[in-house]
Amino acid sequence: AQRVTQPEKLLSVFKGAPVELKCNYSYSGSPELFWYVQYSRQRLQLLLRHISRESIKGFTADLNKGETSFHLKKPFAQEEDSAMYYCALIDGGSQGNLIFGKGTKLSVKP
């Protein structure tokens, strides 16, 4: 079964500290993976997609097929990074439906 696992409900770090939000997936084949961010009371926004290998707001994520992981990293957290972060993958064979993890709340303290 296709599944996305985010093991941490809450991650709390101090400003300037490195951040790693964990995401593991279960998928047969080549997954298409994404990170979404939801700032307080705002809509879900696409942060990263693995296929573009880009860095947005200092965040990067590398697909590790051996470990079936797609962890989100940032070397120096900022207070404005505080938000809910969701890892998601495209349901294979679907019309683009997304399967989400439960999300991790990142809290960056001053």
Added chain:
Amino acid sequence: EPEVTQTPSHQVTQMGQEVILRCVPISNHLYFYWYRQILGQKVEFLVSFYNNEISEKSEIFDDQFSVERPDGSNFTLKIRSTKLEDSAMYFCASQMSRQGYGYTFGSGTRLTVV
């Protein structure tokens, strides 16, 4: 930047009543979706809609749910007889293709069934 618009932002309804949640997707998008997030739980897929018909639906999307694109711009989700467990945030989304790269979500409607 184009947005997906959802109305209302919050709706309170009595159990057993019908509700209609409204969405205006981005105008040149072709694929439309509804997702649901019960408080404290993950975002779950409900239904996808393409070419004026339902493409796929999840187990959650039972006979109480229906979707429509009545006029080429609005995309609605109707719940015929609401239950307490229907209380959730409902997100509409759209994209141009099915690849997942251009997904745009609306800001959601918080439905509270009392």
